[in-house]
Amino acid sequence: MREFELLQPKSLDDALDALAVGDTAVRPLAGGTDMIVDIRARRAQPDVLVSLQNIAELRGVTRENGSLRIGAATTISDFLKNPLLLEHADIARQAAYVFANPMIRNLATIAGNIGSASPAGDMLPPLLALDAKIKLVSKKETRTLPLSDFFLGPRKTARRSDELISNLQFPISSSPCGTAFYKLGLRQADAISLISVAVWLERDGANIRDVRIALGAVAPIPLRATRAEELLRGQPFTESIVQQAAQLASEECSPINDLRATANYRRRMVAVYVCRMLEQAWKNS
Numbered sequence: 692m693r694e695f696e697l698l699q700p701k702s703l704d705d706a707l708d709a710l711a712v713g714d715t716a717v718r719p720l721a722g723g724t725d726m727i728v729d730i731r732a733r734r735a736q737p738d739v740l741v742s743l744q745n746i747a748e749l750r751g752v753t754r755e756n757g758s759l760r761i762g763a764a765t766t767i768s769d770f771l772k773n774p775l776l777l778e779h780a781d782i783a784r785q786a787a788y789v790f791a792n793p794m795i796r797n798l799a800t801i802a803g804n805i806g807s808a809s810p811a812g813d814m815l816p817p818l819l820a821l822d823a824k825i826k827l828v829s830k831k832e833t834r835t836l837p838l839s840d841f842f843l844g845p846r847k848t849a850r851r852s853d854e855l856i857s858n859l860q861f862p863i864s865s866s867p868c869g870t871a872f873y874k875l876g877l878r879q880a881d882a883i884s885l886i887s888v889a890v891w892l893e894r895d896g897a898n899i900r901d902v903r904i905a906l907g908a909v910a911p912i913p914l915r916a917t918r919a920e921e922l923l924r925g926q927p928f929t930e931s932i933v934q935q936a937a938q939l940a941s942e943e944c945s946p947i948n949d950l951r952a953t954a955n956y957r958r959r960m961v962a963v964y965v966c967r968m969l970e971q972a973w974k975n976s
Contacts, residue, residue, distance in 0.1 A: 692731050696739045703748050703828070706855060709741045711830045713853040719743055721764055722798035724791075725807045749802075749857065752776065757863055763802030763856040767814075768793070770801060779863050782870035782889055783817040789874050790814065792881045802856040805841070808848045811908035815842075816889035817872055819905035819915055821861040829854045842912035866900065868893040869976030871968040875960055877951065884908040885952045888964040892972040899923050899973075904936075904965060909944035909957050916940035919965065928973050937966035 697720075700706040710717055716738040720726055729735035743749055749764035752773040759779050761770065770776065771787040790796055790804075790813045804814045805825065815838075823838040827850060838859070841849050850856065872889045876882040887907035893900045902923045904916040919936040926932050946957035 692727075693733075693736060695730070695737050697742060698739060699742045699745055701745045703746055703855070703857075706741050706743060706746060707828065707830045707853075709739070710853050710855065713851070715852045717741065717852070719806075719855055721800040721803035721806075722766065723803075724795050724799045725803055725809075743800075743802075743855070749855075754779070754863070755860075757865075758860045759863055761801055761859045763858055764800050767791075767796040767799045767801070767804070771796065780817075780821060780861070780870075782820060782872045782891065783814065785872040786813050786817045786874070786887075786889070795881075801859060805838070805859075806848060806850065806856060808842055808844075808846045808912070810845055810910060810912055811884040811887070812913065813874060813884065813887065813907070815913040816887050816905035816907040817870075818859065818861070819913055820870070820872075820889035820891040820903045822891075822903060823859050823861040825859055826857040827851075827854045828857045833857075839915055845911050864893060866893050866895075867976050869972040869974065871971035871975065873964050873968055875964065883951065886946075886957050886960050886964065888961065888968045890965070890968040890972040892969065892976055894928070894973070894976045897927050899926055899928055902969075902972075904940055904969075906940065906944055906961060906965075909946040909961055911945070914944070916943045916965070918943055923969075933966055933969050936969065937962045940965040 718737040720740040720742045743764045750762045753760050767787050767790050776784040804812050825838050826835050870891050874887045875885045889905040891903045907913045919940040923936050941958045941962040946954040948954050
């Protein structure tokens with residue numbers, strides 16, 4: 692592994708000072724579960740790594756002004772154990788439960804999983820389904836983006852080289868709602884997704900008031916199945932409308948053939964699991 696300098700700032704200001712040069716040779720380091728692998732494989736060649744592990748203000752899950760706020764350096768294991776998730780974001784807890792293995796979960800962070808921008812990132816579809824926004828900070832400014840606008844391509848994001856992910860926030864619904872998540876892989880956990888599906892659904896009596904469907908590992912970026920969502924909004928929850936939406940969702944994705952599965956198999960499984968997750972979210976609402 693090539694040599695690099697490791698900085699260990701103890702405050703957010705110090706970390707931003709280190710990144711202010713705006714040079715891609717200076718990179719933030721969260722848990723390192725992706726970055727160290729990339730350095731060994733020579734996909735990343737930083738001269739300086741800025742560790743975020745000692746910055747307390749980037750950790751934790753809190754409820755603020757009708758939203759849930761997740762600090763960027765919160766580890767997956769800490770995230771999984773937080774009682775606020777069970778109350779307000781069980782869909783994200785389900786994804787964290789099948790995220791890699793316990794040793795990786797103890798190191799890997801929310802921001803690391805997002806910042807790596809893998810189309811198969813386990814936490815990304817649930818956060819998209821929760822309508823999360825991402826806060827980016829630098830010495831010059833602070834900006835907030837919908838998480839759906841953050842992903843530009845495989846391993847490409849809207850984060851500038853002088854910025855850090857500070858936190859994620861998503862609204863807490865005041866109406867009856869249900870969620871569901873499923874990761875299809877060669878194993879339940881500790882394996883890359885073949886596909887993943889996350890659904891958030893808000894009901895109004897026998898009708899679907901609002902719905903969000905997010906897909907992973909079936910396109911260059913994690914995505915929302917917006918055409919399927921539009922079909923479902925305001926409609927009675929019936930087997931027919933659910934099947935139509937599931938088919939639309941499968942048409943919205945653009946999967947690839949690889950060693951783990953064919954594109955055709957992935958597309959068919961999207962239709963199957965969107966249908967199942969819609970039914971499960973409805974039952975949970």
